[in-house]
Amino acid sequence: MTTTLPTAEQSASSPAHRAPTRDPGPVRNPTGAPEQRRLLDRLTPTDLRVLRLYLFTRLGLWLVAYCAAWLSPAGSDARTPAPWLSRWEQWDWVHYQHxxxxxxxxxxxxxxxxxxxRAAFFPGFPLLLRTVHTLITDWAVAGLLISLVSGAVAVVALARIAGLGRPDSARAGRRATGFLLLSPAAVFLAAGYTESLFLAFALPAWLAAKNRNWPVAGVLAALATTTRISGLFLAAAITVECLLARADRRGRRRWRSLPWCALPAVPATAYTVYLHANTGDWTAWKHAQERGWHRDFHTPAEAFRNTWRNAFDHLQTTGYAWEFQLELAAMAVGVLLLFFLLLRRRWPEAVYIGLSLWALGTSYWYLSIPRATLLWWPLWTGLAHWSLRRTWVKEAYVGVVAPLTVVLAVTFTSGHWTG
Known part of the structure; x- marks a missing residue:
C-alpha cells in the first residue's frame, strides 16, 4: 500500500512536466540504477536540502559525543578517553537492548x-533492533543506525507537513526541520531511542491523513503505536481529522474511513494481552511505569507543585534541580502551544497535544517532557510559519534556544542526564 505525498515542488519537478525528449529506449542496468533514480526523483529540492541539514546536524552531535568521551571519561585521572559508542549507551537504551x-x-x-x-517499554523499537542486529552485530551501532534512517524519513515528512497549502512551502519546510533539529532535546533523535522511529511513522501518518488517505494513515499510526503510547494520541487526532473532513457526494467517506482510525488500538491491545498472559496483570504496563518512574496518577496541581519544589526548593542536587527546571519550561511551552491551537481552532492537533500534556502532567512530577517536545510537530510547523512572518523569531531561536542543544547533548553524552 503506497501513497503519493504531493508538494508544490514535487509536481513542478516530476518527469511529466519536463520538455519532451527523444525516447532513448529501455535502460538496462543490472546494478539497479533506474530504481535509485526513481527514488531520487521523488525527493524534491526542499527534501534534499532538509536531508543535507539533517546530515550536518548528525555530524555535529557525533562530534559532541567525541568531545564528551575525552572530557568525561571514566575516572577523574583517566589518560584514555571513553569509547565513543559508550557515550550513546545511556539510560533507556540499556532497557531497549536488554x-x-x-x-x-x-x-x-x-x-x-x-x-x-522492561514492561514499561513498547516492543516496536526492541523488535526492530533485534532484526537489525542480525546484520549489524554491535547493538549500539544497530540502534544508532535505526535512529539515523528513521530521522531522515521524519524530517522529510515534517518539511512536507509544514509546507501544506502554502505558497512558501519550501521555506516553511526548511524552517520547521531547522527548528526541530536545533531544539534543545535534539540529541535524543540521534541516540538509540524511540523518538526518531516514532516520528518516522507518525509524521507520514499525519501527512497521509491531511491528504485524506485514511488506510495509509491508520497503518502508519498503528506502527507508531508499537513504539510509544503516544501513537494512541496520534490516532485520536487522526480520528478528529477524519470526522472534520468533507464527505463524498453520498456522505459515506468519513464513516467508512473510521475503522482505519481505530487500527492503532490493535498493537496496544495486543501488547496488553501479551503482558497479561505472562504476568496475570491487565495493567502491567502501567504498574511498570509507576514502579520505575513514579507515573502514578496525581492531579495537575500536585504534579506542578512537586516539580516546582524539586526544581527550586533545594531538595535535589543542582544537576537534578536543573532537569526539573527544564521539565517546567517544556510544560510551559506545551501549554502555550495548546492555547494557540485552540485559539486557531486546529482541533485535531489540539487533541494530540492536549492528550500528551495530560499524560505527562498527571504523574507525581513532570518527567521526560523535553524529550516529548520532539514529537510535537505542531510546535515546529507553528514556529516555522511564525518566523516567516516575523524575522526576529528565527534570530531569537538561534541565539537563545539553539545553544541549549549543545548543553543537553553534552549532558546526555557525558553521562550526567539524570543529575
Whole structure:
C-alpha cells in the first residue's frame, strides 16, 4: 500500500512536466540504477536540502559525543578517553537492548527482579533492533543506525507537513526541520531511542491523513503505536481529522474511513494481552511505569507543585534541580502551544497535544517532557510559519534556544542526564 505525498515542488519537478525528449529506449542496468533514480526523483529540492541539514546536524552531535568521551571519561585521572559508542549507551537504551536480547521476562546477568521494569517499554523499537542486529552485530551501532534512517524519513515528512497549502512551502519546510533539529532535546533523535522511529511513522501518518488517505494513515499510526503510547494520541487526532473532513457526494467517506482510525488500538491491545498472559496483570504496563518512574496518577496541581519544589526548593542536587527546571519550561511551552491551537481552532492537533500534556502532567512530577517536545510537530510547523512572518523569531531561536542543544547533548553524552 503506497501513497503519493504531493508538494508544490514535487509536481513542478516530476518527469511529466519536463520538455519532451527523444525516447532513448529501455535502460538496462543490472546494478539497479533506474530504481535509485526513481527514488531520487521523488525527493524534491526542499527534501534534499532538509536531508543535507539533517546530515550536518548528525555530524555535529557525533562530534559532541567525541568531545564528551575525552572530557568525561571514566575516572577523574583517566589518560584514555571513553569509547565513543559508550557515550550513546545511556539510560533507556540499556532497557531497549536488554529487551532485544532477552525479551521481556527472561532473566539476564545483574538484573534485580524487583527493579525489572522492561514492561514499561513498547516492543516496536526492541523488535526492530533485534532484526537489525542480525546484520549489524554491535547493538549500539544497530540502534544508532535505526535512529539515523528513521530521522531522515521524519524530517522529510515534517518539511512536507509544514509546507501544506502554502505558497512558501519550501521555506516553511526548511524552517520547521531547522527548528526541530536545533531544539534543545535534539540529541535524543540521534541516540538509540524511540523518538526518531516514532516520528518516522507518525509524521507520514499525519501527512497521509491531511491528504485524506485514511488506510495509509491508520497503518502508519498503528506502527507508531508499537513504539510509544503516544501513537494512541496520534490516532485520536487522526480520528478528529477524519470526522472534520468533507464527505463524498453520498456522505459515506468519513464513516467508512473510521475503522482505519481505530487500527492503532490493535498493537496496544495486543501488547496488553501479551503482558497479561505472562504476568496475570491487565495493567502491567502501567504498574511498570509507576514502579520505575513514579507515573502514578496525581492531579495537575500536585504534579506542578512537586516539580516546582524539586526544581527550586533545594531538595535535589543542582544537576537534578536543573532537569526539573527544564521539565517546567517544556510544560510551559506545551501549554502555550495548546492555547494557540485552540485559539486557531486546529482541533485535531489540539487533541494530540492536549492528550500528551495530560499524560505527562498527571504523574507525581513532570518527567521526560523535553524529550516529548520532539514529537510535537505542531510546535515546529507553528514556529516555522511564525518566523516567516516575523524575522526576529528565527534570530531569537538561534541565539537563545539553539545553544541549549549543545548543553543537553553534552549532558546526555557525558553521562550526567539524570543529575
Amino acid at each position: 529487551i532485544a536480547q532477552y525479551g521481556y521476562f527472561d532473566p539476564f546477568p545483574g538484573i534485580d527482579p524487583a527493579s525489572d521494569n
